[in-house]
Amino acid sequence: MFEPIEALDIYNKNVNILIGSGASADLFPTLGLQIRDAQGNWETIETLSTKYALRPEKNAALFMHYYNTCIHPVQTFTPAAITTPEGLENLQHYEVLLRTLLGFLDRRKDANRKINIFTTNYDGCLAHAADRLLVKGAHEFVVNDGTSGFYKKHLHARNFNTFQCQTGVFERAAYGVPQLNIIHLHGSVYWAKSGDKIEVNYTNDFKKLLTPHVENKISEFSKYLVTKGGVTDEVPLVKLTHNQMEKFWYEYNKLPIVNPTKWKFHETVFEEHYYQMLRLLSYELERPNSILITFGFSFADEHILKLVQRSLSNPKLQTFVCAYSQGGARKMRNEFGAWRNVKVIGPPEGANLNFAHFNKHVLSLSPQTYEPGEAH
Template sequence: MIEKLYGKNINFLIGSGASFGMIPTLSSNYVDLIYGDLTIEEVLEKNKTDEDLQNIVYLYYYHEILKKGYLEISEESTELKEKYEEVFKNYQKLLENLINLLQRESYQKEKRINIFTTNYDLFFEKVADSLVGKYEFYFNDGSSGNITKKLSMKNYHKKIYHTGIFDNFDREIPIINLFKLHGSVSWKYVNDKNNKPHEIKVEYFETEGNYPKNLIKEVSNEEIENAKETIKNNEDLKNKIKEVKNELFEKFALIFPEKNKFENTLYQEFYYQNLRQLSYELEKQNSILIVFGFSFADEHIAEIVKRACNNPTLNIYIFCYSLDTKNEILNNLKLEEFPNNIKTILPEDNENIDFKIFLKKLFEVNSKIESDNNE
């Protein structure tokens, strides 16, 4: 399908499914007789008044999602290291193919691709670093500065050129813009009173020694009830777990999985700017949005994409992990059927579309695209 991308304004929307294998997705195994299967976001929403449950889930969230997002793998963790290397190679192939695509673009087309992701982890950043020196490209995460980096939306609006020694030619350098819609484990808030309230530093958030051991392996009724029993008569442990939630909100520059996620942060302006940028890109002429590992459970993003479908020159390609995923996405988008400019790419031969198959379908010339509403 790569032939469909040339000459277009190319955008990607990458969700937690891309890092699956290393980082769990935000859906959970929580089952409730009243509410049915719930995501972590829904668990927190349905149990607002249960403080112990809330704090236990946030402890789980730190250990199983955020901490793993640093991608710091010890040499002793052989199995984890193998999973990391597999996911890393998939991200690496994605960026390499995108750089090659941009290098082959005509001089009339801006050599820029936008990647929007809801993932907190550092796969894109680490992969981009691994490609420095191998390819001539600029990876733009929206930051400026050298020792202390600060994020600003204005940093995305750049063009970079390579000139000859005698300045006798200009050649545009491929740029890959990374927009982290929900923040990053490498971001922390700037508390300097002289800074604007939404400024964020790109810097590792130190967490050593501050957090108790995780009490649950999955967000389920049984696991949570057992954890509650463990902390029932242990006030010291209960208070430490409570501190996890407070510290996460205070220091991590993240949008957390809550229904009122944007109301709970004083720094919502920066995130709304990111969402507006996604909207602007999809409203441009001859735009393409490629969706992978994302189910549109985020209502804000779902609404932006639905509204963008009014752009007659926009084409959206959604790669569905399984046959059931298509119906899940329809439901999350609150649609009875997809509009003509949304194409769903479905699995073949009872297989799932994992990262490797996604790359194959995307970058092979004239690759077969199975879709009920294909063009």
């Protein structure tokens, strides 16, 4: 059985959603690799980069692989370009989630009808899903991505405190328009440094950082990382020139995303916004009658883990940590075992808590009972 989160328990509270890379797993690769170390542990971009700290060619090749497989596909993503049934379903799952959240807001009576969606993903899935719902016209709502401006849009933390109200013809009543705040904690491919500001542009006119010649040089290395059965000690060598590595790092460090090995931005303007968003998350979790629901998120970012754990001293905060596997659920119970206001929700025997099950059995206006052997 999947444990549902009761709608009556959360719809009139300060709801915060925290989404990680697991939510986009059928559209974009995660940081996990298919090779193991000598002890049999799975390698990730983070673990390999630590081992390659004193091996500049392999470390550069590793991040070239990361850019090629994880970042560039996100930069060039559009819903029209999805070619797999799994990818189409993945984007539909985002739409279902947003419809559920809007259903909660429809039940809320106060003027401040908003839900915060924090995400460590730098893809545009939430924005695309929200846009598709707006085009369909079935829901009236506002998407607030923290930007202001007209021709050029700039990001600022204070904009998340902006709300829209509608009034009648004679202005005798005000109606708070349902609002979804989309807050990118780890950056977004749609951000760019503009002086001391962050400019947001949802066009995907991106120049690829790697030349075909360099891609060919790392092809064997890259293929080995994602081939099952590989071991760390047998990862192929890569021959890159100093100029090739220097040119790559110069462009890579300008990307508006958190470095997955240090959970830090290279550019100061992005780093400052990161900490402003962490403060916003902390503030929202410290408010009375707050709810935090996490999905697809492993708490690998120590800043976010410690922040959430500190916030749990708020007895009015209820947290639901949704884990993909039973092993992941055990790990989360160990991490949060000291707090009574945390409920870890994992899958039943023989199942995984994927996006479909999350939407159908866990977070829904009318959760359905799980039947063992379901297709998803």
